[in-house]
Amino acid sequence: MKTRVTEIFGIKYPIVQGGLAYLAYAELAAAVSNAGGLGQITATTLGTPERLREEIRKVRTLTNKPFGVNFAIARHDGKYQDLLEVAIEEKVPAISITGANPQPVFERIKGENIRTLVLVSGVRQAQKAEELGADALMAVGQEGGGHLGRDEIGTMVLIPRVTDAVAIPVLASGGIGDGRGLLAAFALGAEGIEMGTRFIATQECVHANKKYKQAIVNAKETDTVIIKKTLGSPGRVLKSEVTLDIIEREKEGATYEDLKDIISGKANCSYIYDGNEAGFGWVGQVIGLINNIPTVQELFDEMILTAEKGLSRIGNIMGERTHR
Known part of the structure; x- marks a missing residue:
């Protein structure tokens, strides 16, 4: 495959693994x-510059291919800056920026040979990221897992809107987990895809508890809910007694202080690492399309084959027009 995304980042397929808080470690990234x-x-x-440096170097022992470092900079009050210095010192090929205004990051890496991706959920964010100098965008629709945009725009509408609004390449995200989604992204004007949830249910996502992975496999697309809407930072999670209780408490007017213990990163980790039902796990609606836990290579092989079959099907439908 050849798109501007493959050319910019030096990769074979325009498929990017999401940042996946607490789960995106060297084993998965390298795979x-x-x-x-x-x-x-x-x-x-x-958490610390030392741990990040160790993980970057571990990736390089597992692959000689390009990789990225994700910076989820919301709510970190500049505490990511020491981590960013490590990424610069280690000369990482790419970074992605999610969760807040990326301008301070762009100002710091100016002149460094680092490719950049910015996650957006709307046209204005996309245009701002382009003005700041982003190499590519990841546009996430409402179907996605984890934190989402506040405007609740679905991927099917968001991707054409963003690709029409900017000149830089766009990766589609949200509701994509197989070759059909890859092909659909191309049809919508994107030049690649970003996936999060689908990569959790792989063998190389070694930090995810088996219970979490199996829940993703067993669940349907209707088994997700959105928490933290009233707090201004909506995010899609697995439906459970805990997450339904969070929503109910939000309806009753609970504040961040009231909810902070049960919506915290610690509560997230207690489920995704230990299977503790008192915690929660981020997932997207794409769980309805996930029915196995393959290796990453097996997943890629299946996706490319499915995309090729889909392209052939479209060619049969369109007839000679596809060859003109």
């Missing part, structure tokens, strides 16, 4: 990069 995509490790949930 995605080795399969031809762009794997990522997550910086801010690693």
